[in-house]
Structures are given as structure tokens and as C-alpha cells.
Amino acid sequence: MLPDSPRYLASVGRTEEAHELLTLLRKDKHTSAEIDREYLEIITTAKYSKPSSPLQFAKILCGKGGEKGTNLGRRAWLCIWLQIMASWTGITAVTAYAPVLLEQAEYTKIQIAGLAGGVNTVGILGTIISAQIIDRLGRRACLMGGSVVLFAVNLVAGAVYEASYHHPEDVKAYAPAAVTMLFLFNLGYAATWGTVAFLIPTEIFPSDLRAQGNGFGITGWAIGVGMTTLVNPIMFGHLFSRSYFLLAGLNLIWIPIVFLFYPETRNRSLESIEALFSTTSPFHWRMEQAYKLHGDVLASHGVTKNETHDVPKSASTTSQGEPEYSTAIMA
Incomplete structure (x- = not known):
């Protein structure tokens, strides 16, 4: 039931199928002209893609993989x-602990x-919320907004647990508030960090390296979850409920890091995202400037308007009468 992606189909020369599938996926929210343009971006970029290898994984980490100017290491x-x-937002403290x-x-x-099962299951609702906001607000806004929410929840949870620790006779009175914070945390995490942190690695790498990009994300996930799972018992054993104050502070630190270094990929094709990393600067405003200069994939590859192109005939003309694009370069 799961089809191959349009980009895979284009990479193996099955361009007709790529266009048909792209049209099927986009027809409800995009015009024919927009679909044709994305299709041309895909097949134009596919011409220059190269097979990847496991050795590239290590090379990229060392900053030596990829062509000059692609900044794959970053x-x-x-x-x-x-x-x-994402692991240090406090999610493992909520789920595993x-x-x-x-x-x-x-x-x-x-x-x-x-209750522990319910805390984990409420994440399903969070992912539904994420599906509604992630393309409306953007990846950066979801991450930074999520950090604000998780900061507040950690702060309240820490205060509630601290109060119950100093007033053990009232522990049952504080319990509902403590449990509520656990549910709210998992809901907020799933709606923001829990989805975006897995999405960005598949978006910021070139089409032929998306598997490696996802691999780097999973590597970070394994490191983060492994580290926090080991540290949580020690941390809570020494700091007790004050651990939540520490996690709240970390969430505040993540906000400027995301603001400074992570680019926005919302409503941008995978091919045009390459332009964001054409600059050596790590700051997002420099990446935005580079995108304005080089974000037009077709123009950067010499594809011009008003010429014959190889979009399937059934979709080569647009209902709006907009200019068509040429892929003469593909010849």
C-alpha cells in the first residue's frame, strides 16, 4: 500500500510515474503549475544525484563528505x-521514570x-495536533514554542513535587496536579519536539542522502535517550523534584540555539532547501539570505521559461495559462 516516492522514481528514470504520483499527492492543495514546477525541480536535481555509501556517513561527520559548498557536516x-x-527536554524523565x-x-x-500507560498514549493526541500546526507555524516556531510550553510544565511539576516532598501528609492532595503535569508534558512534547526533531533530519539533506540524514537524527536520538535514561535515576536520586527545575532551565537554553542555528524548511521543496546551506555561515538569517539568492532551483540549473520540456503531456499546460518551464538541460 506504500508507493515509492516521486524522488526515488525520478532517480531511476521512471519520470512518468514520478509525475503521476506527485500529482496524486498534491492535487488537492496545489495548482497544476505548482505541481509541474516541483516535478521539474525533482527531475532536474535527480540528474546530478549520486549513489551514497556507508563510508559517507563517517566522512560527513568529519566535514569531508559531499561537494564543496554543500556543508553536509554542519x-x-x-x-x-x-x-x-529533544531528549533533554525532560521526555525520558516523564516516560521512563x-x-x-x-x-x-x-x-x-x-x-x-x-496512569503510566495513559501518559505514553496521550502522545497520539499530540501528534494529531502537530499535523495541524507544523506547516502553519513552521518548524522553528514549533520547536521554540514547544520549549516554552515544556519549560512552564517542568516548572509547575517541580513546584508541585517539591511541595509534596516538604508536606508528605498532603501528598495525596498534590498527586492529581502532579499527574496532570505528566500528561501535559507528553502532549506538548508530542505536538512539537517529538515530531519536528524527527522531521528536520529528512528535510535538510539532499534527496540522495536523506537516508543518511535520518541516520544522523537516529544517532542523536540514541545518544540522547541513552544518556538521559542513565542519568535520570542519579539526577532524581540527588536532586529529587528539583530535577524538574534543571530540565526547565535546559528548555530555555534550547530556544536561542534553535533561533540562531536551525533553518526554516516550511513550504519549501526538498530541492530548494539546498540553497539554505550554500553559505558557510551557521546563522539562520544568513541561510535565509542565501535562499533568496539561490532558492530558485530551475534558474540555478539553467532551466528557462517558454521552451519545450518533458512534463507529461497530460499536465504540460496549466489552467491559469502560466508560463511553462523547459528542461532542455535534461537532454
Whole structure:
């Protein structure tokens, strides 16, 4: 039931199928002209793609992979650190460590099992929310806004647990508020960091290296989750509920890091995103300037208007009468 992607089809020369599938995917929200343009970007870029190899993974991390000016090393480290930051928002403290926290709140074993399962399951609702906001607000806004939400939830959770720690006779009175914070945290995380941190690595790498890009993201995820899972028992064992204040502070730190170094990929084709990394500057405003200069994929590859092109005949003319594009370069 899962088709090959249009970019894969184009990379192996099955351009007709690529256009048909792209039209099927885009027809509800895009005009024929927009679909044709994206199709031309795909087949134009596919001409210059090269097969990747496992050795490239190590080379990219060392900053030696890819052609000059592609800055693949910077992209790889952006993916890795994004997932490490996501792990240190406090998500593992909520999911892996939730049963311990619930036990401290004096819930029964059955209640703990049910609530811990509910904390993990509420993430489904969060991903539904993410699907509605991620393209409207943008990746950067979701990450920074998510950090603000998680900062506030961690702060309140820390205060509630701290109050119950100093007033053990009232622990049952504080328990509902503590549990509410666990649910709100997982909801906020799933709606922002939990989706965007896995999405960006697949978007900021060239089409022929998207698998490696996703690999760098998973590498960061493994490092971050492994680190926090090991540290959480030690951290909570020494800091107790104050650990939440530490996690709240980390969420504040992630905001300027995202603002400074992570580009916006919303409503941009995978091919045009290459322009964001054509500058050696790591700052997002420099990347935006580079995008304005080089973001037109067709123009940068010499594809001109009002010439014959190889878009399938069934879709080569637009209902709006807009200029068509030539892929004479493809010959």
C-alpha cells in the first residue's frame, strides 16, 4: 500500500510515474503549475544525484563528505544535536521514570500501570495536533514554542513535587496536579519536539542522502535517550523534584540555539532547501539570505521559461495559462 516516492522514481528514470504520483499527492492543495514546477525541480536535481555509501556517513561527520559548498557536516551535527536537545527536554524523565514518580505520589500498582500507560498514549493526541500546526507555524516556531510550553510544565511539576516532598501528609492532595503535569508534558512534547526533531533530519539533506540524514537524527536520538535514561535515576536520586527545575532551565537554553542555528524548511521543496546551506555561515538569517539568492532551483540549473520540456503531456499546460518551464538541460 506504500508507493515509492516521486524522488526515488525520478532517480531511476521512471519520470512518468514520478509525475503521476506527485500529482496524486498534491492535487488537492496545489495548482497544476505548482505541481509541474516541483516535478521539474525533482527531475532536474535527480540528474546530478549520486549513489551514497556507508563510508559517507563517517566522512560527513568529519566535514569531508559531499561537494564543496554543500556543508553536509554542519547539517549532520544539526540533526544529532537536535535529537540530543529533544531528549533533554525532560521526555525520558516523564516516560521512563513516570512509574517511580507515581509511586512517590502513593498510587497503587494498578493505578500506576494505568496512569503510566495513559501518559505514553496521550502522545497520539499530540501528534494529531502537530499535523495541524507544523506547516502553519513552521518548524522553528514549533520547536521554540514547544520549549516554552515544556519549560512552564517542568516548572509547575517541580513546584508541585517539591511541595509534596516538604508536606508528605498532603501528598495525596498534590498527586492529581502532579499527574496532570505528566500528561501535559507528553502532549506538548508530542505536538512539537517529538515530531519536528524527527522531521528536520529528512528535510535538510539532499534527496540522495536523506537516508543518511535520518541516520544522523537516529544517532542523536540514541545518544540522547541513552544518556538521559542513565542519568535520570542519579539526577532524581540527588536532586529529587528539583530535577524538574534543571530540565526547565535546559528548555530555555534550547530556544536561542534553535533561533540562531536551525533553518526554516516550511513550504519549501526538498530541492530548494539546498540553497539554505550554500553559505558557510551557521546563522539562520544568513541561510535565509542565501535562499533568496539561490532558492530558485530551475534558474540555478539553467532551466528557462517558454521552451519545450518533458512534463507529461497530460499536465504540460496549466489552467491559469502560466508560463511553462523547459528542461532542455535534461537532454
